Amino acid sequence: MYSIKDLERLTGIKAHTIRMWEKRYGIIEPKRTETNIRTYCDTDVKKLLNIAVLNKHGLRISKLAGLSDQELREKVVSLNVGLNTSSVQIEHLIISMIDMDEIKFESVLNRSIIKNGFEETVKTLLFPFFDRIGVLWQTGSISPAQEHFVSNLVRQKLFVATDRIVPESNVKTPTFVFFLHDHELHEIGLLFYHYIAKKWGMKTLYLGQIVPFDDLKEVHKKVKPQYLFTSFTASMDEGWIENYIKELTAEFSDATVYISGYQVKEMVDLPKNVQMVKDIEDFKEIVKEIVN
Structure with a gap:
């Protein structure tokens, strides 16, 4: 079940607009909790998404309100620019x-x-x-x-x-180690940063999710990478993240540690060998400088 705020985030339609469409056109009929809070189901979300697509392509809401779910789907499919x-x-x-x-x-x-x-x-x-x-x-x-x-x-x-990327054979190429701490599962961003580094000719070692700190130390001893890259997406206590970053900088003082992710984007006082990566374009500039 979804709240009206969930619908707003998923569909991009403002909550007050959804309420107006409900009242004026009967677009969807939400269920209500015992405390009178609106709740919505998957069917409601899909219907609103289809209406949003069609509305953006010039179809009036007053016309869309009278269409069945199947008719809405067919109209979306028929849009050549859909x-x-x-x-x-x-x-x-x-x-x-x-x-x-x-x-x-x-x-x-x-x-x-x-x-x-x-x-x-x-x-x-x-x-x-x-x-x-x-x-x-x-x-x-x-x-x-x-x-x-x-x-x-x-x-x-x-x-x-x-x-598909053919790795560079140059032994002098700097090494990046990509990893997530042992409470982090969200690796989509990390995978793409790894892709960018490899595409630009970096030697890379991808460790992925849930890497224990002791294992990371062993890898560092064997590989001696110049750069480490990690990301913080999962909701964690702010103090824990700060302590983890301090541990990284203390243990791997000879390397530059790049960090990214929703949970650290507001951090400002970072240790000297830690650098924030704001987005992909920022990281591409970093890699270009390393290569050059």
């Missing part, structure tokens, strides 16, 4: 996630990759898609099964794209 803008593509991805429709999800992604390229698709489509639903994951409004479904499809794409 998958040409990132906002509409994101709405299609969300519907695919709710329905767990792998074919539709893959179709939207593949069209964008063919038209815009892999890197551009990740930046302009997948990252905004995960941003849109990220808050819902943390509040439990989207089920773990739905999260795992879309995450694994995207992970597969990232692994395949990275595997």
Whole structure:
């Protein structure tokens, strides 16, 4: 079940507009809790997403209100421009996630990759898609099964794209180690940063999720990387994150530690050998400087 705020985040339609459409056109009929709070189901979300797509393409809400769910779906499918803008593509991805429709999800992604390229698709489509639903994951409004479904499809794409890159044979090439701490599972961003580093000729070692600190120390002894990269997405106590970063800097004082993620974006007083990565473009500039 979704709250009206969840619907606002998922569909991009303001809560007051949804309430107005309910009252004036009877677009959807929410259930109510004992305390009179509106709640919505998957069917309501899909209907609003389809209405949002059609409304953006000039169809009036007064006309859309009289269409059945099936008629709305057919009109979306019939739109020749229905998958040409990132906002509409994101709405299609969300519907695919709710329905767990792998074919539709893959179709939207593949069209964008063919038209815009892999890197551009990740930046302009997948990252905004995960941003849109990220808050819902943390509040439990989207089920773990739905999260795992879309995450694994995207992970597969990232692994395949990275595997296609032929690594540099130059032994002097700097080494990046990519990892997540032992309470962190969200690796989509990390995978893409790894892809960028490898694409720009860096020697990389990808450790992935849930890496114990002692294991990281062993890897550092063997590989002696010049750079470490990690991300903080899962909700953690702020004090714990600060202490973890201090441990990293103390243990790996001979390396530069790059950090990214929602949980650290507001941090300012970072240790000398720690550098914040704001976004993909920021990281690309960092890698270019290393290469040059």
